[in-house]
Amino acid sequence: MYRGLASDLAPLAVALPIVMACAVLVVQRWASRRLADLLAMVAAVAALGLSAALVAATKDGRVVTWSGGWEPRDGRSVGIVLVVDQLSAGFACLAAGLTCCALLYSWRYLEAAHGHYHALMLLFLAGMIGFVLTGDLFNMFVFFELMGVSAFALTGLHIEEPDSVQGSLNFALINSLGAYLSLMGIGLLYARTGQLGFAQLGAKLAGHPADGLIVGAFVLVTIGFLVKAAMAPMHFWLADAHAVAPTPVCVLMSGVMVEMGVYALARVYLTVFATSIPAPVVQRAFLTMGLLTAAVGSLMCFAQRHLKRLLAYSTIAHVGLFLIGFALLSPDGLAGVALYVVGHAGVKGALFLLVGLLLDRFQSLDEGKLFGRVGGRHPACWMFLLAALALAGLPPSGPGLGKAITEEAASAAGYPWLSVVFVLVSAVTGAAVLRAGLRVFLGRGHRPGPIEPAHQIGAEPKEPETEHPLRRTPLTMLVAIGALLAGSIVVGVVPALAQAVGRGAVFFSDQAGYFNQALFAVPAAPAPASAAWWSWSGILLGAASTVLAMIIAGISLHVRPPERGHFRSRMIAGVELVRRLHSGHIGDYVAWLLFGAAVLAALIGLPLLP
Amino acid sequence: MRIFAYAVAGWLVLVGAMGILRSRNLIQATVSLSVAQSGTYVLLLAVGYQWEGAAPVFSPGSTPTSDVVDPVVQAMALTDIVVSATVTALLLALTIQIEKTHHTVDPDKLQQLKG
Numbered sequence: 001m002y003r004g005l006a007s008d009l010a011p012l013a014v015a016l017p018i019v020m021a022c023a024v025l026v027v028q029r030w031a032s033r034r035l036a037d038l039l040a041m042v043a044a045v046a047a048l049g050l051s052a053a054l055v056a057a058t059k060d061g062r063v064v065t066w067s068g069g070w071e072p073r074d075g076r077s078v079g080i081v082l083v084v085d086q087l088s089a090g091f092a093c094l095a096a097g098l099t100c101c102a103l104l105y106s107w108r109y110l111e112a113a114h115g116h117y118h119a120l121m122l123l124f125l126a127g128m129i130g131f132v133l134t135g136d137l138f139n140m141f142v143f144f145e146l147m148g149v150s151a152f153a154l155t156g157l158h159i160e161e162p163d164s165v166q167g168s169l170n171f172a173l174i175n176s177l178g179a180y181l182s183l184m185g186i187g188l189l190y191a192r193t194g195q196l197g198f199a200q201l202g203a204k205l206a207g208h209p210a211d212g213l214i215v216g217a218f219v220l221v222t223i224g225f226l227v228k229a230a231m232a233p234m235h236f237w238l239a240d241a242h243a244v245a246p247t248p249v250c251v252l253m254s255g256v257m258v259e260m261g262v263y264a265l266a267r268v269y270l271t272v273f274a275t276s277i278p279a280p281v282v283q284r285a286f287l288t289m290g291l292l293t294a295a296v297g298s299l300m301c302f303a304q305r306h307l308k309r310l311l312a313y314s315t316i317a318h319v320g321l322f323l324i325g326f327a328l329l330s331p332d333g334l335a336g337v338a339l340y341v342v343g344h345a346g347v348k349g350a351l352f353l354l355v356g357l358l359l360d361r362f363q364s365l366d367e368g369k370l371f372g373r374v375g376g377r378h379p380a381c382w383m384f385l386l387a388a389l390a391l392a393g394l395p396p397s398g399p400g401l402g403k404a405i406t407e408e409a410a411s412a413a414g415y416p417w418l419s420v421v422f423v424l425v426s427a428v429t430g431a432a433v434l435r436a437g438l439r440v441f442l443g444r445g446h447r448p449g450p451i452e453p454a455h456q457i458g459a460e461p462k463e464p465e466t467e468h469p470l471r472r473t474p475l476t477m478l479v480a481i482g483a484l485l486a487g488s489i490v491v492g493v494v495p496a497l498a499q500a501v502g503r504g505a506v507f508f509s510d511q512a513g514y515f516n517q518a519l520f521a522v523p524a525a526p527a528p529a530s531a532a533w534w535s536w537s538g539i540l541l542g543a544a545s546t547v548l549a550m551i552i553a554g555i556s557l558h559v560r561p562p563e564r565g566h567f568r569s570r571m572i573a574g575v576e577l578v579r580r581l582h583s584g585h586i587g588d589y590v591a592w593l594l595f596g597a598a599v600l601a602a603l604i605g606l607p608l609l610p
Numbered sequence: 611m612r613i614f615a616y617a618v619a620g621w622l623v624l625v626g627a628m629g630i631l632r633s634r635n636l637i638q639a640t641v642s643l644s645v646a647q648s649g650t651y652v653l654l655l656a657v658g659y660q661w662e663g664a665a666p667v668f669s670p671g672s673t674p675t676s677d678v679v680d681p682v683v684q685a686m687a688l689t690d691i692v693v694s695a696t697v698t699a700l701l702l703a704l705t706i707q708i709e710k711t712h713h714t715v716d717p718d719k720l721q722q723l724k725g
Contacts, residue, residue: 138686138689142689142693145693145696145697149693149696149697149700152697152700152704153700156704156707159707160707160711161711162708162711162712165704165707165708165711166708166712166720168704169636169701169704169705169708172697172700172701172704173630173639173640173643173701176643176647176697176701177626177627177630177643177646179693180623180643180646180647180649180650181623183650183654183690184619184623184649184650184653186686187650187653187654187657187683187686188653190654190657190682190683190686191657196682584720584721585717585718585720586630586633586636586639586717587630587631587632587633587717590627590630590631591631593627594627594631
């Protein structure tokens with residue numbers, strides 16, 4: 001049975017970047033660099049168009065594609081399915097859009113962009129799109145690995161740099177181990193149910209109270225995704241990978257790949273486990289882990305002076321907030337998180353690209369070495385400061401809107417105090433970025449001293465990423481940064497977008513609707529109009545966190561801490577302790593991974609003991 | 611007997627993770643990761659195994675007369691092996707580069723990425 005054009009779009013959105021990646025590989029042997037740039041850009045724009053068409057096609061329900069025409073009979077199936085709803089299509093759109101901006105930034109200039117860069121970027125994109133569009137747990141693992149392997153290779157693209165290969169190795173080892181644990185969980189689920197599709201799995205588990213095997217499978221399956229999402233204490237790889245990866249790759253990793261982990265957690269829980277593992281247990285577990293992640297991320301973010309690591313830890317802090325938003329387990333919470341993710345992706349992408357500009361001009365990423373060297377005349381200055389304020393939640397930016405909606409969902413779920421957490425985390429991370437921007441661009445405050453050898457945080461990159469240090473900023477780079485920032489603001493200004501995300505979140509959390517539409521082609525019930533928009537309390541809390549960020553940044557710039565004192569030495573000892581845990585040692589990271597898995601298993605398993 | 615296979619699978623994953631944890635050599639860490647992954651092969655094959663089951667080969671027109679083992683998990687294990695080959699190759703290539711740039715493959719001596 002032919003289901004029309006829409007159901008062809010989903011496989012095409014995955015296949016097209018893969019085919020184009022092969023084409024780029026063939027072409028780049030004999031053609032000029034310009035042609036590879038062009039082909040990759042065409043592929044990314046086409047993928048963006050296809051995902052946008054999918055967003056339009058999923059307005060009133062889901063688009064279901066059985067590959068090879070292996071349709072289910074009487075609800076039983078042997079085929080592999082892609083199930084697209086509005087949020088997954090939106091995620092694919094985000095990934096393709098960020099890839100366009102990253103490719104635009106590396107257009108002609110980036111030295112790293114020789115050779116296999118373009119092909120790897122397209123494979124990365126294909127992996128991410130497949131990951132969000134699939135309706136099958138094992139295929140999710142396969143796309144997870146595809147996106148993982150391309151990301152590992154892209155991180156280690158500068159193979160002559162010692163840091164680069166080490167960061168890539170840490171990233172690859174820890175993420176692969178997490179993925180294999182996920183596969184164990186998938187195997188256990190298959191042993192129990194004989195199914196792999198989300199809809200079929202959810203139907204088989206429905207009504208079964210959670211026993212040891214189901215809890216074990218849930219924890220194992222989610223561990224891989226949570227490693228990717230950089231949930232503490234499995235977040236260590238993220239800063240290592242971000243500090244060494246080429247700048248455009250950081251945009252993709254921080255903006256969308258890490259958030260895919262949270263997406264997968266939400267998808268798997270809501271479609272497969274929602275009826276067997278009680279919501280309050282999952283809620284408590286992920287609230288706890290989210291709070292821990294947000295705390296560790298904010299603390300480490302503020303303590304950094306390596307700009308890329310600073311941004312990386314700010315991503316970890318925000319992932320903590322996303323996990324908290326997921327843990328509310330309400331459509332409004334999901335809508336808030338989705339908007340927050342999009343807004344955060346634009347802002348964080350722009351910040352990474354701006355930091356990349358600094359690296360290309362001044363060959364340094366250290367807040368102290370860059371102190372006052374750029375000057376306030378450069379357009380980058382105001383973009384950086386605006387992005388810092390948007391990160392702190394300035395209304396009407398995208399991150400501010402996402403934060404406001406999530407805070408309201410938290411109050412509705414009975415956790416009004418979470419608003420304080422959201423304000424504090426966004427204020428502290430925003431303040432860290434603001435402080436760095438004011439120092440680097442405007443030379444405000446006192447100059448941080450040279451790095452003490454004991455605190456050496458990764459050797460400085462010696463080379464710019466472009467072939468020569470840039471004298472002036474190429475227009476393509478500025479356009480890419482401007483597009484990302486503008487995208488992030490648009491999220492907070494256009495009500496239709498928030499409405500669509502709100503409706504999409506209702507579809508996303510409707511397990512019965514997912515099952516009926518995927519297996520029996522029952523059209524989805526229309527979603528009610530969403531009220532996801534700015535409220536007065538949201539605007540006030542956004543303004544509060546922005547002002548708080550300015551105050552914290554001002555204090556850290558202008559108030560010299562007392563040289564001695566009991567409180568100060570306690571504080572320094574505390575920060576130093578947390579910092580020493582981030583050892584860069586792969587063995588430590590594996591130990592933390594296993595510890596984190598045990599904690600999660602205890603948080604979910606212990607309350608379910610009879 | 612089935613329990614035994616599951617126990618072996620779990621043991622392999624843990625021993626592999628332990629190998630990375632205690633590793634003093636990145637090649638050993640890479641191979642340990644492969645050992646951990648072997649646990650997933652054993653688990654998948656054990657899940658689909660049938661005593662006295664035949665290979666799942668059918669031809670049109672003939673109805674199968676005996677139990678067969680589950681081909682789905684075998685396909686999953688094959689995919690898993692492909693993934694493993696890619697990851698192992700990439701990790702070994704990175705290890706070579708680490709040896710070239712750091713002149714060591716001992717994770718204890720790689721101190722570049724602290725804090």
